[in-house]
Amino acid sequence: MNVIKDPRELRKIISDFKKNRKTIAFVPTMGYLHAGHISLMQKAKVKCDILVVSIFVNPAQFNDPQDLINYPIDTEGDLAKCQSEDVDIVFLPTKEDLYPDGIPTIKIEIPSLMNVLCGSARPGHFEGILIVLSRLFHFVQPDIAVFGKKDYQQYKVVDRLVKDLAFPIEIIGSDTLRETDGLAMSSRNARLSEKEREAAILIPRTINLAKKLLDEGERDIKNFKEILQDVLASSSLLRVDYLELVDPESLQPLEKIETTMLLALAVFSGNVRLIDNTLLEI
Amino acid sequence: MNVIKDPRELRKIISDFKKNRKTIAFVPTMGYLHAGHISLMQKAKVKCDILVVSIFVNPAQFNDPQDLINYPIDTEGDLAKCQSEDVDIVFLPTKEDLYPDGIPTIKIEIPSLMNVLCGSARPGHFEGILIVLSRLFHFVQPDIAVFGKKDYQQYKVVDRLVKDLAFPIEIIGSDTLRETDGLAMSSRNARLSEKEREAAILIPRTINLAKKLLDEGERDIKNFKEILQDVLASSSLLRVDYLELVDPESLQPLEKIETTMLLALAVFSGNVRLIDNTLLEI
Numbered sequence: 001m002n003v004i005k006d007p008r009e010l011r012k013i014i015s016d017f018k019k020n021r022k023t024i025a026f027v028p029t030m031g032y033l034h035a036g037h038i039s040l041m042q043k044a045k046v047k048c049d050i051l052v053v054s055i056f057v058n059p060a061q062f063n064d065p066q067d068l069i070n071y072p073i074d075t076e077g078d079l080a081k082c083q084s085e086d087v088d089i090v091f092l093p094t095k096e097d098l099y100p101d102g103i104p105t106i107k108i109e110i111p112s113l114m115n116v117l118c119g120s121a122r123p124g125h126f127e128g129i130l131i132v133l134s135r136l137f138h139f140v141q142p143d144i145a146v147f148g149k150k151d152y153q154q155y156k157v158v159d160r161l162v163k164d165l166a167f168p169i170e171i172i173g174s175d176t177l178r179e180t181d182g183l184a185m186s187s188r189n190a191r192l193s194e195k196e197r198e199a200a201i202l203i204p205r206t207i208n209l210a211k212k213l214l215d216e217g218e219r220d221i222k223n224f225k226e227i228l229q230d231v232l233a234s235s236s237l238l239r240v241d242y243l244e245l246v247d248p249e250s251l252q253p254l255e256k257i258e259t260t261m262l263l264a265l266a267v268f269s270g271n272v273r274l275i276d277n278t279l280l281e282i
Numbered sequence: 283m284n285v286i287k288d289p290r291e292l293r294k295i296i297s298d299f300k301k302n303r304k305t306i307a308f309v310p311t312m313g314y315l316h317a318g319h320i321s322l323m324q325k326a327k328v329k330c331d332i333l334v335v336s337i338f339v340n341p342a343q344f345n346d347p348q349d350l351i352n353y354p355i356d357t358e359g360d361l362a363k364c365q366s367e368d369v370d371i372v373f374l375p376t377k378e379d380l381y382p383d384g385i386p387t388i389k390i391e392i393p394s395l396m397n398v399l400c401g402s403a404r405p406g407h408f409e410g411i412l413i414v415l416s417r418l419f420h421f422v423q424p425d426i427a428v429f430g431k432k433d434y435q436q437y438k439v440v441d442r443l444v445k446d447l448a449f450p451i452e453i454i455g456s457d458t459l460r461e462t463d464g465l466a467m468s469s470r471n472a473r474l475s476e477k478e479r480e481a482a483i484l485i486p487r488t489i490n491l492a493k494k495l496l497d498e499g500e501r502d503i504k505n506f507k508e509i510l511q512d513v514l515a516s517s518s519l520l521r522v523d524y525l526e527l528v529d530p531e532s533l534q535p536l537e538k539i540e541t542t543m544l545l546a547l548a549v550f551s552g553n554v555r556l557i558d559n560t561l562l563e564i
Binding site for chain 2: 007011018019021101104105106107108109110111112131134135138139141160161163164165166167168
């Protein structure tokens with residue numbers, strides 16, 4: 001396993017692989033790797049010759065400076081996990097390696113997909129993601145890149161970036177991995193206190209209840225959302241940032257129950273913001 | 283010479299060249315090729331193994347629909363010129379080939395470089411250029427791309443796009459070629475009537491006068507600009523869109539005479555909008 005800091009060195013190595021007709025798979029991460037990341041790596045590994053994983057906590061996508069400071073880091077543990085997954089290259093740049101001239105002033109926006117859900121709750125978040133991923137894609141030059149659907153909006157936004165600008169990359173979405181009690185795996189879970197972790201269980205329970213309500217015939221979207229919100233409100237540790245039913249392709253909010261819907265939610269447990277989503281089909 | 287319409291076919295051919303360790307040079311054009319384009323091709327040709335020229339009148343960058351309709355086209359003549367310049371691949375997509383899903387809704391902006399000069403005079407112009415070039419760069423995947431400095435702002439905007447998003451491409455600027463009487467070469471010159479062509483001579487004369495005035499010691503920027511504008515106003519066929527002195531790097535307007543300045547101007551001769559610029563150094 002090759003651990004590389006310098007983007008120019010990475011580019012040279014990748015270019016040599018390509019000249020030798022190797023295909024490249026890429027899993028971009030912010031580190032503090034868990035089983036969810038591992039599943040992305042495994043999905044990527046079988047599709048290409050060379051697996052590149054990047055670990056970079058991207059300051060450009062944090063709208064809240066405190067959230068950036070609190071973001072968990074465990075580089076040693078991450079590298080050990082990459083090693084056991086047979087990762088070929090870990091790209092581990094510093095902020096100065098990745099942004100030698102500071103965070104670029106270019107603005108990339110996909111208004112219809114970004115002005116909703118986490119995009120409206122976290123101004124600048126997706127703009128920062130689009131810049132870092134454009135840079136990473138141009139350094140790694142992968143044939144495929146794998147993204148977790150836990151960050152469903154990110155997955156759709158990146159997929160649109162790639163299609164609109166014709167990046168020669170196939171974007172693959174991978175299903176959310178969950179703890180045994182149903183909580184979606186996330187690096188942020190490490191920041192939950194015992195009580196906050198307990199309260200967070202209401203998030204997957206809300207998702208399960210949503211499925212049950214639809215199965216039982218609930219068709220009033222206002223009632224439906226109110227019942228779900230009431231479940232989350234039952235814990236004083238939780239604060240709902242948003243709970244939305246949106247079209248899974250356009251991400252636009254729905255005004256009535258449709259046959260295919262995405263339930264997307266962002267909930268603070270204590271100070272930790274957790275997101276989750278599920279596809280609902282009638 | 284290989285003439286290719288289909289972006290997927292182009293990508294495959296380029297990918298094969300790369301596997302055979304060939305380097306790729308790219309000259310994007312809107313066709314109606316003249317000696318200025320030829321000089322870009324010659325500059326590109328000597329730097330790489332394979333020369334790709336694209337010919338595509340990009341609807342996304344025309345803010346004025348009439349201007350798009352009037353844009354001159356001569357595909358047969360263009361292909362003959364490419365053939366004589368030993369171009370390896372001409373990429374000649376239709377609008378449907380390049381934008382199969384319509385013009386993308388993604389927005390790319392570099393506010394500081396785009397809100398001035400042609401950017402403020404032609405809303406949406408550079409946004410359209412950034413989208414088409416991002417797509418073209420991802421299809422052609424060149425090592426270098428050559429741009430004429432007649433479109434100086436475009437050259438700077440593209441250079442910034444490539445740096446900010448880390449495209450693995452070197453952008454090379456090439457000096458403006460001029461007719462014997464000094465008029466900058468442009469496909470739009472073909473649309474000038476005899477009288478408009480005659481009046482247009484005042485544009486290079488204004489540029490020459492600017493150099494002379496500085497040599498003679500003019501240091502009052504207001505006087506300086508007024509004298510230049512008066513020259514252009516002396517023809518009733520000309521209408522100045524803008525005449526600006528800007529910093530050559532930031533493109534921000536200057537408030538006093540500096541040791542290095544870019545004089546940039548856009549002037550209508552009849553209905554034809556012509557641009558020109560020069561670097562002024564004291």
